Amino acid sequence: MRWLQADAAAESRYRALDALPVAAQAVEPLLAALKDESWRVRRLAAERLGALEPTTDIIGALIALLAQRDETGARNAAASVLAQLGAPTLPAVVELLRHPDPDQRKFAADILGEQQRSEAVGPLVHALNDADANVRTAAAEALGRVGGAEARRALELLLGSRDVMLRVCALEGLASLGLAPSLPSLVPLLSDPLTRRSAWRLLGHVHHPTAAMLTVRGLLARETRDAALVALGSSRTPWGADFEAELRTTLRSVIDLRLWLESALSSSEDERHLGALLLARALGDASLAVPIAASVRGAHDGQLALDSLVRMGSPAARVLLSSAETLADLPGEARAVVTDAIIRLAEPSLVPLLISLVDSGDPELAELGARALGRTRSVDAVAPLLRLFEDDALAVHAYRALVALAQSWPDEVRAALTPLVQRRLQPHEVRAWAEIVGAQAADVLRRAMHDADPALRAAAAEASLSTPADTHAVLQASLMDESPLVRRAAARAIAHLPAAESIALLQRALADPDASVLALACTAAGEVGSVVSATRLRELCRHADASVVLAAVEALALLGRLTDELLLRTATHADEEVVKLALSLGADRPLLLDKALAALTHPRWDVRVAGARLLSVSAGRDALGPLLDSVAREPDPVARALLSDAADTLTRRV
Amino acid sequence: MSAEELHLLRDIFSRASGFMLRAELKFIAERRLASRLELLALRDFAAYARYLRFDARGADELETAIDLLVPHETYFFREPVQLRCFEEELIPMLEKKNERSRGLHVWSAGCSTGEEAYTLAMLLDARASLAGWNLDILGTDLSRKALTAARKAEYGTMALRATTLEQRAKYFEPLDGGRVKVRQRFRDPVRFGQMNLLDAGAASLLPRFDVIFCRNVLIYFDQPTRRQVVELFFDRLNDGGYLLLGHSENLLHLSTRFELVQLEGDLVYRRPGP
Numbered sequence: 001m002r003w004l005q006a007d008a009a010a011e012s013r014y015r016a017l018d019a020l021p022v023a024a025q026a027v028e029p030l031l032a033a034l035k036d037e038s039w040r041v042r043r044l045a046a047e048r049l050g051a052l053e054p055t056t057d058i059i060g061a062l063i064a065l066l067a068q069r070d071e072t073g074a075r076n077a078a079a080s081v082l083a084q085l086g087a088p089t090l091p092a093v094v095e096l097l098r099h100p101d102p103d104q105r106k107f108a109a110d111i112l113g114e115q116q117r118s119e120a121v122g123p124l125v126h127a128l129n130d131a132d133a134n135v136r137t138a139a140a141e142a143l144g145r146v147g148g149a150e151a152r153r154a155l156e157l158l159l160g161s162r163d164v165m166l167r168v169c170a171l172e173g174l175a176s177l178g179l180a181p182s183l184p185s186l187v188p189l190l191s192d193p194l195t196r197r198s199a200w201r202l203l204g205h206v207h208h209p210t211a212a213m214l215t216v217r218g219l220l221a222r223e224t225r226d227a228a229l230v231a232l233g234s235s236r237t238p239w240g241a242d243f244e245a246e247l248r249t250t251l252r253s254v255i256d257l258r259l260w261l262e263s264a265l266s267s268s269e270d271e272r273h274l275g276a277l278l279l280a281r282a283l284g285d286a287s288l289a290v291p292i293a294a295s296v297r298g299a300h301d302g303q304l305a306l307d308s309l310v311r312m313g314s315p316a317a318r319v320l321l322s323s324a325e326t327l328a329d330l331p332g333e334a335r336a337v338v339t340d341a342i343i344r345l346a347e348p349s350l351v352p353l354l355i356s357l358v359d360s361g362d363p364e365l366a367e368l369g370a371r372a373l374g375r376t377r378s379v380d381a382v383a384p385l386l387r388l389f390e391d392d393a394l395a396v397h398a399y400r401a402l403v404a405l406a407q408s409w410p411d412e413v414r415a416a417l418t419p420l421v422q423r424r425l426q427p428h429e430v431r432a433w434a435e436i437v438g439a440q441a442a443d444v445l446r447r448a449m450h451d452a453d454p455a456l457r458a459a460a461a462e463a464s465l466s467t468p469a470d471t472h473a474v475l476q477a478s479l480m481d482e483s484p485l486v487r488r489a490a491a492r493a494i495a496h497l498p499a500a501e502s503i504a505l506l507q508r509a510l511a512d513p514d515a516s517v518l519a520l521a522c523t524a525a526g527e528v529g530s531v532v533s534a535t536r537l538r539e540l541c542r543h544a545d546a547s548v549v550l551a552a553v554e555a556l557a558l559l560g561r562l563t564d565e566l567l568l569r570t571a572t573h574a575d576e577e578v579v580k581l582a583l584s585l586g587a588d589r590p591l592l593l594d595k596a597l598a599a600l601t602h603p604r605w606d607v608r609v610a611g612a613r614l615l616s617v618s619a620g621r622d623a624l625g626p627l628l629d630s631v632a633r634e635p636d637p638v639a640r641a642l643l644s645d646a647a648d649t650l651t652r653r654v
Numbered sequence: 655m656s657a658e659e660l661h662l663l664r665d666i667f668s669r670a671s672g673f674m675l676r677a678e679l680k681f682i683a684e685r686r687l688a689s690r691l692e693l694l695a696l697r698d699f700a701a702y703a704r705y706l707r708f709d710a711r712g713a714d715e716l717e718t719a720i721d722l723l724v725p726h727e728t729y730f731f732r733e734p735v736q737l738r739c740f741e742e743e744l745i746p747m748l749e750k751k752n753e754r755s756r757g758l759h760v761w762s763a764g765c766s767t768g769e770e771a772y773t774l775a776m777l778l779d780a781r782a783s784l785a786g787w788n789l790d791i792l793g794t795d796l797s798r799k800a801l802t803a804a805r806k807a808e809y810g811t812m813a814l815r816a817t818t819l820e821q822r823a824k825y826f827e828p829l830d831g832g833r834v835k836v837r838q839r840f841r842d843p844v845r846f847g848q849m850n851l852l853d854a855g856a857a858s859l860l861p862r863f864d865v866i867f868c869r870n871v872l873i874y875f876d877q878p879t880r881r882q883v884v885e886l887f888f889d890r891l892n893d894g895g896y897l898l899l900g901h902s903e904n905l906l907h908l909s910t911r912f913e914l915v916q917l918e919g920d921l922v923y924r925r926p927g928p
Contacts, residue, residue, distance in 0.1 A: 299681035332725050336685035361810035361833055363799060488710060516710035547708035638661045
C-alpha cells in the first residue's frame with residue numbers, strides 16, 4: 001500500500017495568499033506568487049491582481065514577467081492578468097507587439113485578442129505581416145475575437161492568403177463572429193482538405209440559396225457529410241418548409257442515414273450535434289425520437305429537440321413510451337424534454353403505453369403517465385387513474401387528470417368515481433368529485449367536513465367553492481376548525497368569493513391566531529378588493545411574522561390604500577423580502593430614493609437589484625454615480641448584469 | 655425563468671440543502687418546476703421563490719423541488735471496480751481492525767432509493783467470516799420520496815441493469831410485472847433515515863462509521879457546502895475509516911485532512927489513524 005500526502009505546503013501558501021487584503025500592499029506578494037509552483041496558488045494570485053487598480057508599476061512588472069522564458073506558469077499567469085486588466089494595459093501591450101522577441105509579440109497578440117478592444121484592431125492588422133508565423137497566426141486569431149468592420153475586412157482578405165494557417169484562422173474568426181464572407185471567396189476553401197471543416201462551418205452563416213444547395217450536396221457525399229452537418233449546425237436556426245422538403249427528397253437515397261444521424265446526434269462537437277438535430281427535425285423520422293431526446297444537453301438544444309419531437313407527432317410519443325426502460329436511464333435534460341413532449345402529444349391511442357408508464361415503478365415516469373393520461377381525452381384513461389388516489393404522490397395528478405377527462409366524459413368519470421366517494425374518502429377524491437359534480441357534491445363535502453382527518457376537512461373547504469349554496473357555511477365552519485391546515489384552506493378559498501360574500505369570513509380570518517392563516521387572509525382581502533379590511537391590514541403591517549407583513553402590504557397596495565408612511569416603514573423592515581417589496585411598490589414615489597440608494601450596499605444581491613431598479617425609474621442624474629459604482633463593485637455576475645441594466649435605463653431616462 | 659429567478663431559487667436551494675442550481679440546469683428547472691407552478695397556481699418563479707420561503711407548505715415544497723431537480727439515478731452493484739475494492743481490500747482490513755468489537759458501521763450518504771445500501775449489505779453478507787458480527791448500514795437522503803422507495807425495497811429492471819442473473823436469484827425475490835424485492839436477509843442490516851448533510855444537529859446524532867460511501871452526491875453542491883460535508887464525513891469516521899467517493903469526484907481543494915490511499919483497485923480517502 002502506498003500512502004500519498006497532499007501538498008500541505010502549497011495549501012498553506014494558498015491560504016496565506018487568500019488571507020491578503022485586496023490592497024496596494026498585496027501587490028508584491030501577489031506578483032511573486034505568479035511564480036509559485038502550484039497552479040492553484042498562481043491562479044489565485046492572477047485573480048487577485050486582476051481585481052486591483054492597474055498601476056504603471058503593476059503593468060510593467062507583468063510585462064517583465066512575460067520575458068522570463070524559464071517561468072512558463074508565471075508567463076501565462078501574467079498574460080491572463082494583463083488580459084483581465086483591460087484598457088489601461090493597452091498601450092503597453094500594443095508596444096509589446098513591436099518587441100524583438102517573437103514570443104513576446106505573440107503574447108501581445110493573444111492578450112489583445114482576449115481583451116477584445118476595438119483600439120487593438122489596427123496594430124493587430126499590422127501584425128498580420130509579422131516575420132514570425134506564430135505571431136501572424138495569433139494576430140489573425142485575435143482579430144477573430146475582437147471583431148468589427150476593420151477586423152472583418154482583414155479576415156476576408158486573409159481567405160486568399162497563401163498561408164494555410166492564416167486561412168483557417170480567418171475562417172474560424174469569421175465563423176465565431178457570425179460574419180458571412182462572399183461565396184466566391186469561400187467556395188474554393190470547401191474542397192481543400194486543410195480548410196474544409198472551417199469553411200463548411202462558415203458556410204452555415206451564409207444565407208444564400210447557393211449556400212443551401214452546396215450544403216445539401218455536401219450531405220450526399222460521404223467525405224463532406226460531417227462537415228456539411230457542421231454547416232447546418234452553425235446556422236443554428238430551423239429552416240423553411242421548402243428546404244426541409246428538398247432535404248428529405250435528396251437524402252432518401254442515403255443508405256446509412258439513420259445510423260449516421262444517430263452517431264452525429266451524440267457527437268460532442270456542438271455544431272455537428274445541432275446540425276444533426278436540425279436534420280432529424282427536417283426528416284421527421286420518429287424512429288429517431290429516443291436519440292433526439294437523449295442528445296439534449298441544455299436550453300440551447302432542448303427547445304429544438306422538444307419542437308422536433310412534438311412535430312413528429314404521436315409516432316414519436318409511441319417510440320418514446322415504448323422505451324420506458326431507456327427513459328429511466330436518460331439524463332435530467334433529456335427526461336425534461338421527453339416529459340414535455342409526451343404531455344403535449346398525449347392522445348387516445350397512447351393510453352395503454354401511458355398505463356405501463358404509471359406501472360413502471362419509477363415515481364417520475366408514473367407521474368408523467370398520470371399527467372399525460374389526463375390529456376388523452378380517452379375514457380379508457382379513467383379506470384387506471386382511480387387507483388392512483390391510494391398513492392400520496394400521484395393522487396393530486398389523478399385528481400387533475402380526472403377533472404380534465406370529465407370535460408369529455410362527464411357521466412363516465414362520475415360513474416367511475418361514485419363507488420370511491422361512497423367508501424372512505426381521500427382528499428383529492430373529494431376535490432375531484434366536487435369539481436366534476438358541482439352542487440351535487442354537498443353530501444360528500446359534509447362527510448369530509450366531519451371527518452377526523454384535517455386533510456379531508458381542508459379538501460372540503462377548498463371544494464366548497466364548487467357547491468355555491470354551501471360555500472359560506474362550510475368556510476365559516478372551516479375558519480373555526482382547530483387545525484390551521486383547514487383554516488388555511490378556508491382562507492385561500494375566500495380569495496375566490498365575490499367581495500360582498502367575503503366580508504364576515506375575512507373578518508374572522510384576519511383575526512386568526514396563526515400567522516400562516518393571517519397571511520392567506522391578507523392575500524384574499526387584496527384579491528377580493530375588500531376595502532373594509534384596510535384598517536385591519538394596516539394593523540397587520542406591524543405583525544411580527546414577515547409573511548403576514550408581506551401579504552398585508554401587498555393587499556393594501558392592491559386596494560390602493562398603501563400610505564407613504566406605511567411604505568417608508570416597510571422599507572426599513574428587518575426582513576429583506578419586505579424591503580424588496582417596498583422598493584418595488586415605491587417606484588413611483590420619490591420618498592424611497594434614499595432607501596434605494598442605501599439598498600445598493602445591502603448584503604443581499606436581490607435587495608441591491610431592487611434598489612437599483614427603483615433608482616432607474618425614479619431617480620435623477622445624481623443617482624447615476626452611485627449606481628455605476630455599485631455595478632463596478634458587484635461581485636455576483638448575475639446581479640452585476642441586472643444592476644447594469646438598471647444603470648442603462650437610468651442613463652437613457654436622464 | 656429569468657436569470658434573476660434562477661438566481662433567487664439557487665440561493666434558496668443552496669441555503670436549504672447545499673444543492674447548487676447551476677445556470678446550466680435552467681432548462682431542467684424551468685420544465686420540472688413549471689408543473690409545480692401550475693399545481694400551486696403561482697404566476698411566476700419569483701412567486702414560487704417567495705412561496706418556498708413564506709408559505710406554510712414551503713418547507714415541503716422545497717423538498718419536492720429539490721427532489722425534482724436532483725437526479726436519483728442509481729442501481730445495484732454500481733461502479734463494480736470500487737465495490738470489488740471494498741469487498742476484497744477494505745473489508746478484510748476492517749475485519750482485522752474491528753476484530754474485538756465485531757462490529758462494522760457503514761454509511762451510504764445520499765442513498766437515494768436504497769440500491770447502494772442494499773448492495774453493501776449483499777457484499778458484507780457474502781463474507782462468511784463476518785457471520786455473527788453487528789453489521790449496520792445506514793442509508794440517508796434528503797428526499798422523503800426516495801426513502802419511502804428505499805424502505806419498500808422493490809425495484810424494476812432499471813435498478814438491476816448491472817446485476818447478473820445469479821445475483822438476481824440470490825438477492826431478490828420476484829414480484830409481479832418483472833419487479834423484484836430485496837430478500838429480508840439483506841434488508842435486515844440496513845436502516846434508513848432522512849438527513850440534510852448540512853444539518854449539524856442531525857449529524858451529531860450519527861454514530862462513528864468505518865466506511866462512508868458518498869458517490870455522485872458532492873457534484874451537486876457548491877464548493878463551501880462540499881467542504882462542510884467533507885468535514886462532517888471526517889468527523890463521523892472512526893480513526894482509520896474510509897471515505898469512498900464517485901469516480902468523477904475527489905477532495906482536491908476540499909480537505910487536506912484525509913490521506914489518499916492507493917489500493918490495488920482504486921483510490922480511496924482515509925481518516926488518519928491506526
